[in-house]
Amino acid sequence: MRVARRVTEVRAAVAVARGAGQNVGLVPTLGALHAGHFALMDCARCECQFVVVSIFVNPTQFGPGEDFERYPRPFERDLEACERQCVDLVFAPEAAEIYPEGFSTQVNVGALGSILEGKLRPTHFAGVCTVVLKLLNIVQPDMAYFGEKDYQQLVVVRRMVADLDLPVRIVAVPTVREADGLALSSRNAYLSGQERARALSLSRGLRAAAAAWEKGERDPTVLCQLVRKELEAAKVVIDYVAAVEAETLKPTAAGCRECVLLVAGRVGTTPLIDNLILGAKGVSE
Amino acid sequence: MRVARRVTEVRAAVAVARGAGQNVGLVPTLGALHAGHFALMDCARCECQFVVVSIFVNPTQFGPGEDFERYPRPFERDLEACERQCVDLVFAPEAAEIYPEGFSTQVNVGALGSILEGKLRPTHFAGVCTVVLKLLNIVQPDMAYFGEKDYQQLVVVRRMVADLDLPVRIVAVPTVREADGLALSSRNAYLSGQERARALSLSRGLRAAAAAWEKGERDPTVLCQLVRKELEAAKVVIDYVAAVEAETLKPTAAGCRECVLLVAGRVGTTPLIDNLILGAKGVSE
Numbered sequence: 001m002r003v004a005r006r007v008t009e010v011r012a013a014v015a016v017a018r019g020a021g022q023n024v025g026l027v028p029t030l031g032a033l034h035a036g037h038f039a040l041m042d043c044a045r046c047e048c049q050f051v052v053v054s055i056f057v058n059p060t061q062f063g064p065g066e067d068f069e070r071y072p073r074p075f076e077r078d079l080e081a082c083e084r085q086c087v088d089l090v091f092a093p094e095a096a097e098i099y100p101e102g103f104s105t106q107v108n109v110g111a112l113g114s115i116l117e118g119k120l121r122p123t124h125f126a127g128v129c130t131v132v133l134k135l136l137n138i139v140q141p142d143m144a145y146f147g148e149k150d151y152q153q154l155v156v157v158r159r160m161v162a163d164l165d166l167p168v169r170i171v172a173v174p175t176v177r178e179a180d181g182l183a184l185s186s187r188n189a190y191l192s193g194q195e196r197a198r199a200l201s202l203s204r205g206l207r208a209a210a211a212a213w214e215k216g217e218r219d220p221t222v223l224c225q226l227v228r229k230e231l232e233a234a235k236v237v238i239d240y241v242a243a244v245e246a247e248t249l250k251p252t253a254a255g256c257r258e259c260v261l262l263v264a265g266r267v268g269t270t271p272l273i274d275n276l277i278l279g280a281k282g283v284s285e
Numbered sequence: 286m287r288v289a290r291r292v293t294e295v296r297a298a299v300a301v302a303r304g305a306g307q308n309v310g311l312v313p314t315l316g317a318l319h320a321g322h323f324a325l326m327d328c329a330r331c332e333c334q335f336v337v338v339s340i341f342v343n344p345t346q347f348g349p350g351e352d353f354e355r356y357p358r359p360f361e362r363d364l365e366a367c368e369r370q371c372v373d374l375v376f377a378p379e380a381a382e383i384y385p386e387g388f389s390t391q392v393n394v395g396a397l398g399s400i401l402e403g404k405l406r407p408t409h410f411a412g413v414c415t416v417v418l419k420l421l422n423i424v425q426p427d428m429a430y431f432g433e434k435d436y437q438q439l440v441v442v443r444r445m446v447a448d449l450d451l452p453v454r455i456v457a458v459p460t461v462r463e464a465d466g467l468a469l470s471s472r473n474a475y476l477s478g479q480e481r482a483r484a485l486s487l488s489r490g491l492r493a494a495a496a497a498w499e500k501g502e503r504d505p506t507v508l509c510q511l512v513r514k515e516l517e518a519a520k521v522v523i524d525y526v527a528a529v530e531a532e533t534l535k536p537t538a539a540g541c542r543e544c545v546l547l548v549a550g551r552v553g554t555t556p557l558i559d560n561l562i563l564g565a566k567g568v569s570e
Contacts, residue, residue: 007450102533104395105414105448112389129390130449137450163390164415165292165422248387 001083003090007138010091014050014139017088022049026141028132031055031092032072032186033081036176040145041085043173052139053082054091056098061127072189091139098134107133109159112249116262117152117273120239128153129160136161136168144168149175149183151260151275155249175275177203183274190270198234199267202274205230205241209261213278220252220259223278227263239264239271246277286368288375292423295376299335299424302373307334311426313417316340316377317357317471318366321461325430326370328458337424338367339376341383346412351556357474376424383419392418394444397534401547402437402558405524413438414445421446421453429453434460434468436545436560440534460560462488468559475555483519484552487559490515490526494546498563505537505544508563512548524549524556531562 004010014024025048027040033055044051055078062068075092082090106126112118113125136144146154158170176184181203182196191199205227209217212226220243227241243252243259252259258279265272289295299309310333312325318340329336340363347353360377367375391411397403398410421429431439443455461469466488467481476484490512494502497511505528512526528537528544537544543564550557 011452102444103448104397105445106393106395107449108391108393110389110391134448134450137452140452159387160390163388163419164392165419167296167422167425 001079001087001090003079003092005093006097007093010052010089010138013089014052017050023143024048024050024052024139024141026135026139026144027051027053027087028135028144028146029053029055030057030071030186031078032074032189033078034176034184034186036147036149036184038081038085039176040147040173041082041087043171044143044145045086047143047171048141050088051086052089052091052141053085053087054093054135054139056091056093056131056135058098058127058131059095060099060130061124063121063123066121067187067190070190072186091135098131106130107160107164109156109163112152112156112159115249116240116242116244117264120264125153125156129156132157133160133164133166136166141168143171145171145173147175148172148275148277149185150273151262151277152249155247158247181207185272187270187272191267195267195270198236199270199272201230201234201236202227202263202265202272205263206261206274206276210276210278218255220254220256223259223261227261231263231265234267236265236267236272239266286364286372286375288364288377290378291382292378295337295374295423298374299337302335308428309333309335309337309424309426311420311424311429312336312338312372313420313429313431314338314340315342315356315471316363317359317474318363319461319469319471321432321434321469323366323370324461325432325458326367326372328456329428329430330371332428332456333426335373336371337374337376337426338370338372339378339420339424341376341378341416341420343383343412343416344380345384345415346409348406348408351406352472352475355475357471376420383416391415392445392449394441394448397437397444398441400534401525401527401529402549405549410438410441414441417442418445418449418451421451426453428456430456430458432460433457433560433562434470435558436547436562437534440532443532466492468557470557472555472557476552480552480555483521484555484557486515486519486521487512487548487550487557491546491548491559491561495561495563503540505539505541508544508546512546516548516550519552521550521552521557524551 025044107129108126118125209223209226224241231238242262260277262275310329342356392414393411403410493511494508509526516523527547545562547560
C-alpha cells in the first residue's frame with residue numbers, strides 16, 4: 001500500500017494503474033476509520049482493481065463552533081486499517097495541498113444543500129461538494145463510494161455529479177450499525193457511556209417508525225412523531241426529524257410508497273444523525 | 286465533421302478518438318463564429334488530433350435585461366465555418382440537454398468573479414464557470430482554448446481549473462482585431478455604422494495607453510485616463526477602465542512591470558469590452 005501526500009503522486013499512481021488496464025475506485029473519508037468505512041472499502045475492493053482511500057479532515061465542511069479541531073485523527077491506526085483492507089493507495093494531503101494560497105472556487109447544489117442539515121450548517125455542503133469534486137478530479141475514479149448514513153450528503157453528491165456531467169458512478173453503501181442499533185460514526189467517540197445510551201434513541205425511534213410502516217402507516221407526521229417520541233424520552237435535543245422523498249429531499253406526501261426518515265439531534269455537545277429508507281428500495285438495514 | 290446534439294454522442298465520439306490514441310482539444314463558443322473563434326480553432330487544430338467545438342448560447346451567463354434573446358444564432362453558417370476549419374466534432378446541445386429538470390449546481394470563483402465585469406453582471410461568471418466545467422467534463426479534452434478578448438473570463442476559468450484540479454490545459458489565444466483595431470466580437474453585429482466608428486475608441490484608447498507605456502509611463506491612473514479620454518470623446522458610456530495584475534485582477538501598483546488594461550463600455554445598447562496586456566508578456570496585438 002502506498003501513501004501519497006501530494007496530488008501529483010496520486011495522479012502518477014493512478015496513471016500506472018490505468019496503464020495496466022485497472023479500473024479505479026475512490027472511498028473519500030475524514031479518517032477515524034470504523035466498520036462503516038470498511039464496508040465502503042469492501043464494496044470498492046469487490047468492484048475495482050485499484051482502490052484509493054482519501055483521508056482528509058476537510059476544514060471547509062466544518063462551520064464555526066463545530067468540531068474541526070477535536071475531530072479524531074488516529075492517522076497511524078487508519079493506515080493500518082487501510083492496509084488490512086487491501087487498499088492500494090491512501091491519499092492523505094495536508095490542507096495546503098488541497099487549498100493552496102489563492103484558492104477561491106466553491107460548488108453549490110442550491111436548495112438540496114440548504115435544507116435539513118444544510119439549514120443547521122449553512123456552509124457544510126458547499127464544503128463537501130467542493131472537496132469531493134476536487135478528489136474526483138484528482139483520482140478520476142470509475143466509482144466512488146459513499147455511506148447511506150450521511151444520506152443528504154449522498155443525495156447532494158449525486159446531484160452534483162449528474163449536474164456537472166462527471167464521468168463517475170456514485171455507489172451508496174448501507175449504514176453499518178452496532179449490535180444495539182447505533183449507527184457507526186467517528187463522532188460516537190465523543191459520547192460518554194450514558195450519552196451513548198441516550199444516542200440509541202435515534203435508531204430506536206427509526207425502528208419504531210419502520211415497524212409502523214410495515215403495519216401500513218403512511219402518514220409522514222405520524223412516522224416522524226414516533227421518532228420524536230423516542231428522542232424526547234432520551235432527552236436528545238432534536239434538530240430535525242423529517243420524512244422526505246428519496247431524491248429531492250422534499251417532504252413526502254401522505255400515502256407515499258417510499259420515503260426516507262431523516263433524524264438529527266444532539267446528545268450533550270455531540271451532533272448525531274441517522275436515517276432509514278422505507279418502502280420501494282426496502283429498509284436499508 | 287460530425288454534429289452531436291447529445292452528451293452521450295459526444296462521449297462516444299471522443300471515446301473513439303481516444304481509443305485511436307488521439308489527443309483532444311475543445312473550443313467552447315456561443316456560436317456566431319468569427320475570425321476570433323477561427324484563431325482558437327487554428328490553435329486547437331495545430332496541437333490536437335481531435336478538435337471539438339461547442340456551440341451553445343448559454344442562458345445562465347446572461348443576466349436579466351441582457352441580450353440572450355437577440356444574441357445572433359447563424360447556426361448553418363457556423364457549421365459551414367467549422368467544416369472549413371477542419372473541426373472533427375461540433376457539440377450543439379439544446380438547453381434542456383445541458384440543464385435538465387432538477388439541475389441546481391453552480392460553481393463560483395469568489396472575488397475574481399464578482400469584480401469588474403462581475404460587478405456589472407453579478408450572475409455572469411457563475412454561469413460561465415458552471416457551463417465551462419460541464420463542457421470540460423463532457424468532452425474531457427487535453428486542452429481548451431479561450432480568447433484573451435474576454436480576459437477576465439480567461440482568468441476566472443484558469444482559477445476554476447486550478448482550484449478544482451481539472452486535468453486540462455487552458456490555452457489563451459490573442460485577441461483578433463479588424464484592420465482598424467476593433468476587437469472582434471459577435472456583438473459587433475449589433476452596431477450601426479456610426480456606432481461602430483464610436484466603438485473604435487476602445488482600441489484607440491488602449492493603443493494610446495500602450496504608446497505611453499512604451500515611453501515609460503507606469504502610473505495606472507494616467508494609463509487609464511488615456512483610455513477614458515478616447516471613450517469620452519466618442520461618447521461611449523464607460524462601465525469601467527482598470528489597470529490590473531494579470532492573474533489576480535487586483536489594481537496594479539504604480540511602477541508595476543506588467544499590467545492588463547481592461548475596458549468596458551456601451552455604445553447605444555451594445556456592451557463592448559476590450560483589453561491590452563502591457564509589459565512582461567508583451568503587448569498581445
